[in-house]
Amino acid sequence: MTQAALSDLDVAHRMADAARAAILPHFRTSSLNTENKLAGGFDPVTVADRAAEQAMRAVLAELRPQDGILGEEFGAEAGSSGRTWVLDPIDGTRGFISGTPTWGVLIALADENGPFLGVIDQPYTGERFCGGPETATMTGPLGERPLQTLGTAALADAILFTTFPEVGTAEERAGFERVSARAKLTRYGMDCYAYALVAAGQADLVIEAGLNAYDIQAPIAVIQAAGGIVTDWQGNPAHNGGRALAAANAEIHAAALELLRQP
Amino acid sequence: MTQAALSDLDVAHRMADAARAAILPHFRTSSLNTENKLAGGFDPVTVADRAAEQAMRAVLAELRPQDGILGEEFGAEAGSSGRTWVLDPIDGTRGFISGTPTWGVLIALADENGPFLGVIDQPYTGERFCGGPETATMTGPLGERPLQTLGTAALADAILFTTFPEVGTAEERAGFERVSARAKLTRYGMDCYAYALVAAGQADLVIEAGLNAYDIQAPIAVIQAAGGIVTDWQGNPAHNGGRALAAANAEIHAAALELLRQP
Numbered sequence: 001m002t003q004a005a006l007s008d009l010d011v012a013h014r015m016a017d018a019a020r021a022a023i024l025p026h027f028r029t030s031s032l033n034t035e036n037k038l039a040g041g042f043d044p045v046t047v048a049d050r051a052a053e054q055a056m057r058a059v060l061a062e063l064r065p066q067d068g069i070l071g072e073e074f075g076a077e078a079g080s081s082g083r084t085w086v087l088d089p090i091d092g093t094r095g096f097i098s099g100t101p102t103w104g105v106l107i108a109l110a111d112e113n114g115p116f117l118g119v120i121d122q123p124y125t126g127e128r129f130c131g132g133p134e135t136a137t138m139t140g141p142l143g144e145r146p147l148q149t150l151g152t153a154a155l156a157d158a159i160l161f162t163t164f165p166e167v168g169t170a171e172e173r174a175g176f177e178r179v180s181a182r183a184k185l186t187r188y189g190m191d192c193y194a195y196a197l198v199a200a201g202q203a204d205l206v207i208e209a210g211l212n213a214y215d216i217q218a219p220i221a222v223i224q225a226a227g228g229i230v231t232d233w234q235g236n237p238a239h240n241g242g243r244a245l246a247a248a249n250a251e252i253h254a255a256a257l258e259l260l261r262q263p
Numbered sequence: 264m265t266q267a268a269l270s271d272l273d274v275a276h277r278m279a280d281a282a283r284a285a286i287l288p289h290f291r292t293s294s295l296n297t298e299n300k301l302a303g304g305f306d307p308v309t310v311a312d313r314a315a316e317q318a319m320r321a322v323l324a325e326l327r328p329q330d331g332i333l334g335e336e337f338g339a340e341a342g343s344s345g346r347t348w349v350l351d352p353i354d355g356t357r358g359f360i361s362g363t364p365t366w367g368v369l370i371a372l373a374d375e376n377g378p379f380l381g382v383i384d385q386p387y388t389g390e391r392f393c394g395g396p397e398t399a400t401m402t403g404p405l406g407e408r409p410l411q412t413l414g415t416a417a418l419a420d421a422i423l424f425t426t427f428p429e430v431g432t433a434e435e436r437a438g439f440e441r442v443s444a445r446a447k448l449t450r451y452g453m454d455c456y457a458y459a460l461v462a463a464g465q466a467d468l469v470i471e472a473g474l475n476a477y478d479i480q481a482p483i484a485v486i487q488a489a490g491g492i493v494t495d496w497q498g499n500p501a502h503n504g505g506r507a508l509a510a511a512n513a514e515i516h517a518a519a520l521e522l523l524r525q526p
Contacts, residue, residue: 024405028405028408028463028465094448094450095450097422097448098422098424098448098450098460098465098466099460099463099465099466100365100450100453100456100460100465101364101388124388124404124405125364125387125388125404126404141387141388141389142287142291142387159360159361161361164451165428165451185357185360185361187357187358187361187363187452188427188428188451188452189450189451189452189453190363190452193363197361197362197363200291200362202291202361202362202363203361203362
């Protein structure tokens, strides 16, 4: 196949495949929590992170040489197309070193309006959540399924995720807790997997702070393709990072936003 | 095969297989978070819970009719052998309704000294963690691997799990936070999967409170077979439930226990 014959989604799949192959040999290895690592000489997370980003950049060099790249490990590389691939090879390194299947490979494709194609891949469970102009689909242990967010309208019926109970600053924590106090259920510890669950219609809200652009661009594209909405805590675009509110629909988004905006 | 030719572990595998088949059709169904459920007419979690425990009891009726049963959904059934199968068909129902792969099927076999065989099964990821007199093994996406706990000796190097930040009562939360403040990393939201990660050598400690016997007996057997130790917060047997401290080894157990015991 020529590079022109491959869709952007095809390219993203090849990148996710390459990242999986680079990372999985380092997940749940016995060396991961050894003193060797703490002594600073050898860090399997960093090794896996870098190998995965290099593998994804190699796919782009071959198939999309004209596009720019922004990656967590190797920074920004300018392109000539006006499009940028935004990459986080392992989002959720604390989950990774703890062995939880909650970290993921994040791949987004953005233009001047923000991300319009995204992949959240969990290599260990074999789950891949894809969202873009013509797709909103997941594959995994149960086969292929459409991604479709929930219609939950009231906070009292909503399931809310964040990764750490402390969330961010004291002010950010207070904002989160205003929403959490009204939600049906609050759960923690899911890293980027929480955004995938919103896209898959299993949860209603994710609230996080202190994000980088590469942490949130893939979730934005996947959730929007599935019918949801992602903004910052003021209702503005979130694709440059910082504070994020991901919601299953406009109604539950508005309900959470009102509480986050309070002083 | 006659029933005598099947080992207890073989029987446990058949029970776990039966539970998987009963539960998976109800996981991540679109009806799970609908208003229908909230109206009280139809609860897929309860349906899956009951179907799985019935399926496991049917295996025991055929293969181990002389053993007793203690199950979360259908209570206690006396046996004549002095042995009891202790069953939690879905441990972590909040994780289940949120779509996280952190809930599990718990199967333990106990005698008058407590559980000596245990299975923690995660049907969606296809992971099964087994511990007993002659086994300490997991199977999953990466194939079959031995279970072996970590040798971490200092809290400053330890990874700690609990399911909810609030843990239990205010006193219990304070005990947990004394350990958490000294640990390298604290993570939340893993339900019974946290115990499996200790057995698999990925984490060092799990601290929980408010448990039932069927929540903790399988984790006890799996972790002990893998080289770890599980007690209550006073260092006594935990198999009747209540407060549990699961640890990768005796040294890290002692370090955490000292902090939990403080008034």
